[in-house]
Amino acid sequence: MVRLGLSRAGRTAGRGGPWVCTGPPAPLRARAPPPRQGARRGPADGGLCSLPAPALAPCRWYRAAGSAGGPQHPPQLQPHVVDLRSDTVTRPSMEMRQAMAQAVVGDDDYGEDPTVNELQCLAAQLLGMEEALFVPTSTMANLISGGWGPFPGAAGPARWHHGPQRAGVYNPCKLRQPVRLLADRYGLHVHMDGARLMNAAVAQGVSPARISQHCDSVSLCFSKGLGAPAGALVAGCKEFVAEAWCMRKLLGGGMRQAGVLAAAARVGLEHTEEVLQRDHGNARSFAQAVWQLDSPICSVDPLTVETNMVLVKVAVPWLSPEELCERLQAVSEEEVAVTGHAVSVRLFPWATRSLRAVWHCDISAQDTRLAASKLKLVAEQCRREHGAAS
Numbered sequence: 001m002v003r004l005g006l007s008r009a010g011r012t013a014g015r016g017g018p019w020v021c022t023g024p025p026a027p028l029r030a031r032a033p034p035p036r037q038g039a040r041r042g043p044a045d046g047g048l049c050s051l052p053a054p055a056l057a058p059c060r061w062y063r064a065a066g067s068a069g070g071p072q073h074p075p076q077l078q079p080h081v082v083d084l085r086s087d088t089v090t091r092p093s094m095e096m097r098q099a100m101a102q103a104v105v106g107d108d109d110y111g112e113d114p115t116v117n118e119l120q121c122l123a124a125q126l127l128g129m130e131e132a133l134f135v136p137t138s139t140m141a142n143l144i145s146g147g148w149g150p151f152p153g154a155a156g157p158a159r160w161h162h163g164p165q166r167a168g169v170y171n172p173c174k175l176r177q178p179v180r181l182l183a184d185r186y187g188l189h190v191h192m193d194g195a196r197l198m199n200a201a202v203a204q205g206v207s208p209a210r211i212s213q214h215c216d217s218v219s220l221c222f223s224k225g226l227g228a229p230a231g232a233l234v235a236g237c238k239e240f241v242a243e244a245w246c247m248r249k250l251l252g253g254g255m256r257q258a259g260v261l262a263a264a265a266r267v268g269l270e271h272t273e274e275v276l277q278r279d280h281g282n283a284r285s286f287a288q289a290v291w292q293l294d295s296p297i298c299s300v301d302p303l304t305v306e307t308n309m310v311l312v313k314v315a316v317p318w319l320s321p322e323e324l325c326e327r328l329q330a331v332s333e334e335e336v337a338v339t340g341h342a343v344s345v346r347l348f349p350w351a352t353r354s355l356r357a358v359w360h361c362d363i364s365a366q367d368t369r370l371a372a373s374k375l376k377l378v379a380e381q382c383r384r385e386h387g388a389a390s
Contacts, residue, residue: 079331079342082367082374086348087196087279087308087360090227096264105259108134109249115259119266120233126269127194127218128209129235133244134262135253138195141219141234144247145191180214189216199225199307202276216240225276225308226268227361231261279308279359282368286310286357289372297379298324298355308359311350312375319382321349327378335377345374 083089092100106112116134124132135141183190192215194208201208212218217236222228234244248254255261268275287310290300299313314321328345336342350356357371 079344080370081344081346082363082371083346084348084357084359084363084371085346087224087227087358090223090360090362092229092264093227093267093361096228096267099263099267100260103259103263105257107256108258109254109256113257113259113262115266116262119262119269122266122269123220123233124235126208127212127220127235128207129212129218130237131241132220132233132235133241133248134231134233134255134258134265135248136230136232136255137223138193138219138221138232140248140251140253141221141232142191142193143251144234144244145217145219145236176211176214191215192218194219195221196225196307198272199276199280202273203280203307222265222268225279225360226265226272227275228264228268229261231258231265275361276308279361279363280306282363282365283308283310283357283359285365286359286368286372289369290375293376293379295376295379295383297382298375310357310359312347312355312357314353314355316386318386321351321353321355324378324382325349325355327382328374334381335374339373339377341370341373343370343374345371 103115105115108116111117120132120134124130133144135144180190182188192212194212197208197211197218197220201211204211208220212235217234217240219232219234222231222233235241236244284302284305287300287302287305290298290310290312291302295315297314297316297319299315300310304311314324325347328347331342331344348356348358359368
């Protein structure tokens with residue numbers, strides 16, 4: 001199988017937890033030193049507060065809203081969290097919760113869940129495929145598609161795997177026809193990883209079927225831009241979906257009364273255009289705001305922002321993306337004094353010199369402005385500290 005997929009990063013970003021220290025920001029350095037007498041650990045991740053022992057007393061920890069645990073006494077302030085690490089961090093909307101509670105269900109392993117069956121028919125039509133199969137995750141959907149041939153007991157040729165976009169920049173439809181011709185020449189099936197296919201469709205103003213028209217199979221994720229709590233599907237011809245059902249069974253993907261999840265996915269599909277257009281607009285607004293900062297610390301090219309993703313380039317060698325993420329997540333007393341807000345912004349350290357921010361249905365235009373203001377504040381703090389130290 002030839003695979004042309006997106007690079008995938010682990011779930012390590014943001015493990016610093018929801019705790020923030022209101023003491024002076026940590027100096028720019030690679031790692032905290034080993035534990036020493038008098039040092040104090042942050043309660044979330046065991047990291048060291050980088051203040052000398054005598055200065056620890058005035059340091060106060062604030063807890064982000066909605067996080068588990070906390071100090072013995074209520075915190076004086078709960079920071080407003082703007083979580084841009086991924087579009088997988090969303091919470092089901094009230095409409096989704098109501099649909100889940102009222103879903104008509106049956107045993108999907110026997111094909112008897114009416115809510116799942118309706119979703120599968122709707123998605124197959126949307127993607128221009130004969131049939132579709134509901135599965136727990138996109139990982140399983142893509143594994144099933146890639147395994148239609150190489151796995152023992154399966155039949156069919158190897159598959160060519162690619163995606164409709166990369167890091168928020170979609171691949172134009174015209175570029176996929178040569179892939180189809182090349183696959184036909186070598187007897188390959190073409191599978192599309194449609195994790196954010198709907199973002200690409202909305203950005204281009206075309207139907208999802210237009211994007212997948214040169215593919216033999218396609219996956220669709222409901223727990224990213226569509227905001228559902230879980231679920232994905234894989235679509236293709238009837239023969240492929242019949243094989244996919246067997247593969248889902250072998251992989252432990254039969255979910256029985258899965259209509260409670262399919263109902264949330266259906267709501268996400270119904271609001272696709274409205275929600276994703278807003279997400280794309282907020283992402284462009286953030287990129288424009290960062291570009292207008294003209295900061296020597298970080299930069300964004302607004303012309304590269306086509307969907308809900310923004311890659312922020314860290315332009316100085318003495319500041320790593322991981323360190324910048326930590327400082328954006330932390331809340332200091334200086335920030336509250338200067339801005340009147342306590343905002344914890346969570347971004348993902350995407351590559352050696354860049355951060356990734358992903359917009360989703362839980363992020364408003366106001367959240368976007370707060371995130372841009374926080375980045376401006378932190379960039380200025382980093383510039384001053386580096387200038388004072390050099």
